[in-house]
Amino acid sequence: MTVLVFLGLILAFCISFALLKWSDLKYRRKRLPRGTMGWPLFGETVDFLKYGPDFMKKQSAKYGSVFKSHILGCPTVISTDQELNRYILMNEGKGLVPGYPQSMLDVMGKTNIAAVHGSAHKFIRGSLLSLVGTAAIKDQLFPDIDKFIRILTNNWDGKTIDIQEKAIEMAFYVAFRQIIEAECDLIYKAFKEEFDKVATAALSLPINIPGTNYYQGLQARKNIHKILRQIMEERRASRKTHNDMFAELIGNEKSRYRLTEEQMFDQIFTILYSGYETVSITTMMAVKYLHDHPKALQELREEHLAIRERKKPDEPIDWNDYKSMSFTRAVILETSRLATIVNGLLRKTTQDVELNGFLIPKGWRIYVFTRELNYDPVLYPEPYTFNPWRWLDKSLESHSYCFLFGAGGRLCPGKELGMVKVATFLHYFVTKYRWEEVEEVEILKFPRVEVPNGLHIRVSKH
Numbered sequence: 537m538t539v540l541v542f543l544g545l546i547l548a549f550c551i552s553f554a555l556l557k558w559s560d561l562k563y564r565r566k567r568l569p570r571g572t573m574g575w576p577l578f579g580e581t582v583d584f585l586k587y588g589p590d591f592m593k594k595q596s597a598k599y600g601s602v603f604k605s606h607i608l609g610c611p612t613v614i615s616t617d618q619e620l621n622r623y624i625l626m627n628e629g630k631g632l633v634p635g636y637p638q639s640m641l642d643v644m645g646k647t648n649i650a651a652v653h654g655s656a657h658k659f660i661r662g663s664l665l666s667l668v669g670t671a672a673i674k675d676q677l678f679p680d681i682d683k684f685i686r687i688l689t690n691n692w693d694g695k696t697i698d699i700q701e702k703a704i705e706m707a708f709y710v711a712f713r714q715i716i717e718a719e720c721d722l723i724y725k726a727f728k729e730e731f732d733k734v735a736t737a738a739l740s741l742p743i744n745i746p747g748t749n750y751y752q753g754l755q756a757r758k759n760i761h762k763i764l765r766q767i768m769e770e771r772r773a774s775r776k777t778h779n780d781m782f783a784e785l786i787g788n789e790k791s792r793y794r795l796t797e798e799q800m801f802d803q804i805f806t807i808l809y810s811g812y813e814t815v816s817i818t819t820m821m822a823v824k825y826l827h828d829h830p831k832a833l834q835e836l837r838e839e840h841l842a843i844r845e846r847k848k849p850d851e852p853i854d855w856n857d858y859k860s861m862s863f864t865r866a867v868i869l870e871t872s873r874l875a876t877i878v879n880g881l882l883r884k885t886t887q888d889v890e891l892n893g894f895l896i897p898k899g900w901r902i903y904v905f906t907r908e909l910n911y912d913p914v915l916y917p918e919p920y921t922f923n924p925w926r927w928l929d930k931s932l933e934s935h936s937y938c939f940l941f942g943a944g945g946r947l948c949p950g951k952e953l954g955m956v957k958v959a960t961f962l963h964y965f966v967t968k969y970r971w972e973e974v975e976e977v978e979i980l981k982f983p984r985v986e987v988p989n990g991l992h993i994r995v996s997k998h
């Protein structure tokens with residue numbers, strides 16, 4: 537019996553060794569960076585997701601700052617070299633386009649901004665900026681952001697809330713209501729339910745059989761199209777005017793950005809998907825850091841109380857107030873840096889590309905791992921300390937190696953909108969309330985920042 541077990545173990549070892557070797561041989565090419573490809577099909581995805589930054593550290597210590605692997609279903613080169621990362625982000629035209637997973641492109645649509653390049657990207661990005669850029673925020677979006685956040689943060693006095701849950705709810709609700717104003721709650725609920733399936737499918741294996749997340753996501757996408765088509769027809773049949781992004785999209789006959797129905801719907805998916813998680817996580821982590829750093833909270837509160845003093849009790853805040861919130865901006869940037877809301881960016885080669893003397897074959901993914909730059913002691917002295925004051929020196933935000941919102945032609949078009957939302961939330965939150973945490977929390981940092989059991993806070997009137 538023992539001999540059989542022993543032989544079995546040897547056999548298992550030999551098969552594992554052969555499979556790992558096969559995987560390495562399959563991807564062996566001249567001039568590729570060093571590294572391991574892991575198991576056939578799965579590659580090193582489990583280690584990548586489980587150990588995240590430690591996986592990157594371990595592999596780069598062994599193979600150098602640029603190494604190969606097989607993650608998320610694709611042969612991938614991982615770059616922790618910040619010089620090279622900047623080059624990759626700034627040079628999309630040299631065959632280095634966004635490389636997000638196939639399932640994400642499928643549920644978000646063929647014309648969604650991450651799926652298009654060159655002149656098509658310029659066009660879609662221009663249209664998006666006309667909806668969410670600074671001019672739109674100033675003239676159209678701010679009053680609604682103020683109104684919804686004020687309503688959503690009302691009545692928290694004396695309650696214990698999960699700020700993670702509230703931040704997610706708020707980010708989605710505000711984004712949705714700006715796209716489709718004042719439709720009934722039933723539409724919102726139906727839309728949200730379907731959109732959650734789309735968001736889950738975006739990060740799933742693209743297996744299109746009933747029961748899989750991917751299949752459900754594709755069905756949900758069709759259902760959302762039905763909802764949008766119905767609203768569009770009702771609006772076209774009625775004379776009522778609407779002041780929302782959907783109205784801008786439908787009524788754009790005269791604008792530079794005349795979109796097809798598919799493009800319009802894909803823009804809606806993009807705005808909801810891109811601005812949902814990033815804004816909610818930043819909101820939650822800002823609350824966490826401010827709780828842990830009373831001096832920063834005091835300075836932030838003073839900034840907002842000064843704004844309130846200039847206003848009548850229920851007067852909304854506006855773009856000019858936002859522009860005066862320099863410490864708040866610093867808090868948001870420091871939160872984004874210290875929590876690393878975005879760990880890295882994915883690119884795909886559309887041709888063989890030479891990088892740092894390596895030759896990356898066409899069709900490979902490149903994971904531009906930007907996280908470590910957030911803890912660079914030269915750029916950010918005492919990098920693990922929450923120090924918003926460092927951002928009062930404005931040159932830091934425009935530094936060529938500040939990738940909090942990406943870089944190059946894909947720099948986040950929703951940066952200001954995201955900041956305005958978090959800043960408006962902080963305005964109402966710190967002027968109305970004080971809060972304490974109910975229990976110790978465990979914060980996961982990779983692949984996304986989350987608190988598995990929620991971040992519960994007890995809120996009372998300020």
Ligand code: HEM
Nearest residue numbers: 668807810811814815878881940941942946948949950954
């Ligand atoms: C405040 C939180 C936010 C953070 C930290 C953030 C971060 C980023 C980063 C790092 C990128 C670069 C992606 C890449 O190069 O592959 C990006 C792109 C993008 N972001 Fe944001 N973002 C935020 C808010 C928003 C909001 C509110 C929107 C809503 C419209 C938005 C829409 C987009 C879009 C559409 C892109 C793709 C741009 C393109 O491909 O040209 N983001 N964002």
